Structure formats: C-alpha cells, structure tokens
Amino acid sequence: MPDALVNGQCIEAFDADGDKDLDLFIGGRQVSGLYAAPADSRLLINQSGSFSDHTKTLAPFLDQFGMVTDVISDSIDKDGDLDLLVVGEWISLPCSQ
Numbered sequence: 001m002p003d004a005l006v007n008g009q010c011i012e013a014f015d016a017d018g019d020k021d022l023d024l025f026i027g028g029r030q031v032s033g034l035y036a037a038p039a040d041s042r043l044l045i046n047q048s049g050s051f052s053d054h055t056k057t058l059a060p061f062l063d064q065f066g067m068v069t070d071v072i073s074d075s076i077d078k079d080g081d082l083d084l085l086v087v088g089e090w091i092s093l094p095c096s097q
C-alpha cells in the first residue's frame with residue numbers, strides 16, 4: 001500500500017479501471033485542525049496485488065473533494081460499469097432529469 005495520508009471516513013473496493021481486479025476509493029473526511037475544510041480523497045489502483053495512488057492522473061477532482069461520509073459503487077446509470085456515489089457534509093449530489 002502507498003502512503004495515502006488521508007483522514008478517511010470510508011473505503012470502497014471496486015474495479016475503477018475495468019481490468020477485473022478490485023481498486024480502492026478512500027473517502028477523506030477531515031483536515032486535521034481545520035473543521036469544514038475540504039479533505040482529499042484518493043483512488044488507489046491495484047496492479048497485480050500492489051496498490052498505487054492514481055488520483056492525480058485518473059481523478060484529479062478528488063483533491064480537496066470535501067468531507068466525505070459514505071460511498072457505494074453500483075451501476076447507477078445501468079450501463080453495466082460501476083459508478084461511485086459519494087456523499088458528505090456540504091457535498092451536493094449531481095442531479096439530472
């Protein structure tokens with residue numbers, strides 16, 4: 001495991017890169033000493049059993065993402081690939097019609 005220095009609230013194992021092995025989303029909850037500051041979350045990719053941090057290349061929006069409280073993976077749009085539904089304090093849910 002890499003050093004993923006995150007005050008995490010939750011973790012979700014799912015196949016982020018479609019190679020049939022489980023990768024990890026780590027939901028950041030809090031910046032120490034700075035309540036309400038947006039915390040970093042991380043995306044760790046599984047490469048033959050060794051995880052590496054690919055947040056900057058695959059999901060740069062996870063830097064200072066917010067105060068994550070929970071996450072689930074499911075194919076929300078029913079297209080067969082997994083999506084992440086992330087919720088947290090002061091994190092708005094995207095809406096579509």
Ligand SMILES: [Ca+2]
Pocket residue numbers: 014015016017018019020021022023046
């Ligand atoms: Ca994978």
Ligand SMILES: [Ca+2]
Pocket residue numbers: 074075076077078079080081082083
């Ligand atoms: Ca999907």
